[in-house]
Amino acid sequence: MKTTKALYFWIIAVSFFAGLVLAQYYLKQRGSDLIPGAGGEFTLQAASGPVSLSDYRGKVVAIYFGYMSCPDICPTSLWNLTEAVKQLPPEQARQVQPVFISVDPERDSPEALSIFVKGYSDNFVGLTDTKPNIDKVARQYSVIYEKVPLKDSAMGYVMDHTSVIYLVDRRGVLQYYVPHDTPPNSINADLRKLLAG
Amino acid sequence: MKYLALIWLLLSQAVLADAAQNVVIDKPFARAAMQQQKNSAAFMQIINQGQPAAIVNARSSVSEIVELHTHINDNGVMRMRKIPQIDLPHGQMVKLKPGGLHVMFIKLKRDLNVGDMIDVTLVFDDGSEKALELPVHKVMMKHKGMSGHGKKMMHH
Numbered sequence: 001m002k003t004t005k006a007l008y009f010w011i012i013a014v015s016f017f018a019g020l021v022l023a024q025y026y027l028k029q030r031g032s033d034l035i036p037g038a039g040g041e042f043t044l045q046a047a048s049g050p051v052s053l054s055d056y057r058g059k060v061v062a063i064y065f066g067y068m069s070c071p072d073i074c075p076t077s078l079w080n081l082t083e084a085v086k087q088l089p090p091e092q093a094r095q096v097q098p099v100f101i102s103v104d105p106e107r108d109s110p111e112a113l114s115i116f117v118k119g120y121s122d123n124f125v126g127l128t129d130t131k132p133n134i135d136k137v138a139r140q141y142s143v144i145y146e147k148v149p150l151k152d153s154a155m156g157y158v159m160d161h162t163s164v165i166y167l168v169d170r171r172g173v174l175q176y177y178v179p180h181d182t183p184p185n186s187i188n189a190d191l192r193k194l195l196a197g
Numbered sequence: 198m199k200y201l202a203l204i205w206l207l208l209s210q211a212v213l214a215d216a217a218q219n220v221v222i223d224k225p226f227a228r229a230a231m232q233q234q235k236n237s238a239a240f241m242q243i244i245n246q247g248q249p250a251a252i253v254n255a256r257s258s259v260s261e262i263v264e265l266h267t268h269i270n271d272n273g274v275m276r277m278r279k280i281p282q283i284d285l286p287h288g289q290m291v292k293l294k295p296g297g298l299h300v301m302f303i304k305l306k307r308d309l310n311v312g313d314m315i316d317v318t319l320v321f322d323d324g325s326e327k328a329l330e331l332p333v334h335k336v337m338m339k340h341k342g343m344s345g346h347g348k349k350m351m352h353h
């Protein structure tokens with residue numbers, strides 16, 4: 001009888017701690033992990049008109065969500081991606097489509113975006129849309145973003161956002177999730193894998 | 198007596214030196230910004246060899262407004278925030294770097310092209326100022342052998 005009680009105690013104790021560890025793990029992964037089946041088709045607005053992910057079938061697509069007023073996080077990511085593509089042989093580089101999606105349509109017009117992205121590379125595409133449409137794509141790709149008013153700052157407001165480069169294969173399937181601060185050579189290695197596939 | 202006067206002079210110099218004189222700035226640079234980019238940032242490494250001090254303001258001719266900012270990485274969500282000052286403890290290196298503390302240029306009046314030199318003046322809590330000339334760089338991550346790759350998606 002005594003041993004059964006002890007056994008129960010240990011089962012409860014062990015499950016409790018396992019639960020704690022799992023919860024901790026789950027919380028840590030928030031905003032840095034993708035749900036299975038994330039990604040998929042979308043249509044957003046470019047200066048030239050609507051653009052869909054499926055327009056780039058046959059190419060590897062690299063997608064980054066950010067905003068033009070971002071002075072640091074977004075430019076670093078966009079340069080890392082641009083450099084990763086530049087490290088490819090030219091005929092392979094042409095098969096990579098970089099896409100910047102602005103989560104700040106209040107400030108970033110499709111026209112301004114089309115100029116902005118050309119600062120990185122000639123074939124970079126800049127997209128945005130109404131908030132509901134951006135929200136839908138953000139949910140699909142598990143992007144977290146939030147408009148935050150900044151009192152006392154001339155910024156007025158900032159867009160807090162996850163900083164991830166999403167790599168989509170030639171069939172339009174999201175394959176890689178590249179965390180912030182990943183250097184160009186690592187992104188380049190992932191691009192090569194998708195280009196070979 | 199002569200030596201005493203000299204020692205006194207040296208000591209008083211050290212004590213009277215203001216924050217701007219005690220602070221050594223290393224590797225300052227600003228991030229390139231063009232093509233409709235309205236904002237940018239400057240970064241540097243700072244060592245304060247004197248009494249604890251703080252940067253409380255900054256100015257530059259390149260933008261309408263200059264603010265002191267930091268980034269908080271909240272579980273992968275990047276949150277940029279204005280801060281009232283950047284503390285400079287004695288003898289410690291304070292790094293303003295991409296993804297962290299920065300001098301923020303808001304409403305740029307001109308493009309910042311790679312190779313340009315631009316002006317930034319730091320204002321310290323004792324009122325002293327330090328004028329800097331910084332080069333404009335294109336900023337990206339350095340090659341790090343150990344750093345991780347993209348995470349592979351799991352597909353069913």
Ligand SMILES: [Cu+2]
Nearest residue numbers: 071266277301
């Ligand atoms: Cu800032």
